[in-house]
Amino acid sequence: MSRxxxxxxxxxxxxxxxxxxxxxxxxxxxxQGREVVLTREPGGTPLAEKLRALLLGDAMDPLTEALLAFAxxxxxxxxxxxxxxxxxxxxxxxxxxxxxxxxxxxxRGFDRAPLAQLERLVQTGVAPDPAQLRxxxxxxxxxxxxxxxxxxxxxxxxxxxxxxxxxxFFRRVAQGYADRAGAAPxxxxxxxxxxxxxxxxxxxxxVFAQRGWLPAAAGQxxx
Ligand SMILES: Nc1ncnc2c1ncn2[C@@H]1O[C@H](COP(=O)(O)OP(=O)(O)O)[C@@H](O)[C@H]1O
Ligand SMILES: Cc1cn([C@H]2C[C@H](O)[C@@H](COP(=O)(O)OP(=O)(O)O)O2)c(=O)[nH]c1=O
Numbered sequence: 001m002s003r004x005x006x007x008x009x010x011x012x013x014x015x016x017x018x019x020x021x022x023x024x025x026x027x028x029x030x031x032q033g034r035e036v037v038l039t040r041e042p043g044g045t046p047l048a049e050k051l052r053a054l055l056l057g058d059a060m061d062p063l064t065e066a067l068l069a070f071a072x073x074x075x076x077x078x079x080x081x082x083x084x085x086x087x088x089x090x091x092x093x094x095x096x097x098x099x100x101x102x103x104x105x106x107x108r109g110f111d112r113a114p115l116a117q118l119e120r121l122v123q124t125g126v127a128p129d130p131a132q133l134r135x136x137x138x139x140x141x142x143x144x145x146x147x148x149x150x151x152x153x154x155x156x157x158x159x160x161x162x163x164x165x166x167x168x169f170f171r172r173v174a175q176g177y178a179d180r181a182g183a184a185p186x187x188x189x190x191x192x193x194x195x196x197x198x199x200x201x202x203x204x205x206x207v208f209a210q211r212g213w214l215p216a217a218a219g220q221x222x223x
Pocket of ligand 1: 012013014015016017018019020021142152153155156157193195196197198200
């Protein structure tokens with residue numbers, strides 16, 4: 001029986017807890033017999049990973065950031081995401097276009113209208129219907145106050161160019177995500193990430209069970 005592919009993105013400010021849960025969701029889908037493609041942006045293809053290294057490492061203005069993000073995205077869509085969806089796989093993508101609106105748009109203060117034009121240009125002509133704008137079927141948004149994320153990251157990794165930004169930057173990014181979620185409430189599922197891992201995982205299970213994509217108690221608590 002052929003299955004319909006599923007495209008799911010994960011969003012939130014740095015330190016919101018995405019990475020801690022995506023692998024567990026991949027395992028939960030695999031346990032249901034689904035083929036899972038675990039991928040990320042910026043990145044996801046050899047070319048896009050090179051662009052990621054530039055984006056995270058080199059100083060540049062917001063338009064250049066946005067163009068690099070969308071260039072990598074086009075390659076990622078054409079080389080990885082569309083073929084996986086055509087096979088009926090589950091694509092779990094750590095960040096997608098909402099991150100460009102949140103980081104380059106709200107965070108850097110770059111005008112949203114050209115971002116929307118780039119979104120249309122890059123995300124059409126790839127799906128079986130060339131006019132269709134390819135968007136995630138679901139975007140899981142880990143919502144966490146910027147102060148809490150900063151506190152978590154202070155115990156974690158060495159900051160990259162974005163993670164080194166001040167709190168005020170992340171407050172704007174968080175608002176950028178809230179705006180995107182408000183504009184497409186049917187696509188977004190908000191997770192209150194300001195809880196212990198086990199409670200965050202329970203919320204994720206509920207989101208996926210509601211859609212009939214995973215059984216209510218599937219997967220492993222990553223704790
Ligand atoms: N629910 C949680 N409570 C406390 N700390 C957490 C929680 N989830 C993740 N962390 C820790 O916070 C840091 C950032 O988590 P991570 O999953 O890397 O976030 P992201 O991928 O969203 O940037 C890591 O050190 C992680 O161990
Ligand atoms: C996808 C995307 C990410 N970013 C930023 C957000 C993050 O700070 C950074 C990389 O994201 P991420 O992979 O979540 O970082 P890490 O591996 O350190 O957890 O890139 C943008 O600025 N624009 C974009 O379009």
